[in-house]
Amino acid sequence: MATERETQADRQLCGLVKDLASQIEAHLRARAATLGLTASQGTALRELSHPMTLRELAERMSCEPSNITFVADRLEGQGYLERHPHPEDRRAKQLILTPKGVELRDRLLELLSKDSPLAPLAPEEQDVLQHLLTRALIR
Known part of the structure; x- marks a missing residue:
């Protein structure tokens, strides 16, 4: 059974991780807003480093694919991404950034690097930190 000291250390560490995640989310939200994007759109653009399906993007954003559909629809309507047939799965579509989307993603990544909570x-x-968090998440 965990000792009181171990329990307290675990609680403190969990609080720090939560606080850091909140700061990173607030940073993303503020930077995305300067580009006229919602936090979800900013997260999607940040994660779209290569063509991927809605399901893959949803996994990277830790949400359901149905929630990503709205975000993808908005980005597509703004001319930042296109849906293309998946080369190996005819049932799936790939989300691919347009040149305009690549430019916006680059601007967002530049903004995110400034005054980052990890700076x-x-x-x-x-x-x-990445190594330790990865180890903690692998079970």
């Missing part, structure tokens, strides 16, 4: 960490420290 106080040196690149090596960010690598260590």
Whole structure:
């Protein structure tokens, strides 16, 4: 059974992770807004590093594919992405950024890198944090 000290340390660590996630979300929301995007649209653009299906994007955004449909529809309507037939699965469509979408994604990534909640960490420290969080998530 966990000791009181272990329980308290676990609770503190969970609080820190939650606070960092909240700061990252607020940072994304603010930067996306400067480009006329919602937080969900900003997250989708950040994650669309290559062509992917709605399901793949939903997994990366930790939500249901049905929720991503609206976001993809808006981005498509704004000319930032297109749906193309999947080359290997005729039932699926791939989301592919248009040149206008690539340009917007690049601008968003640049904005996100400025004053990031992770900026106080040196690149090596960010690598260590990524490694530790990845280990914690793998079960």
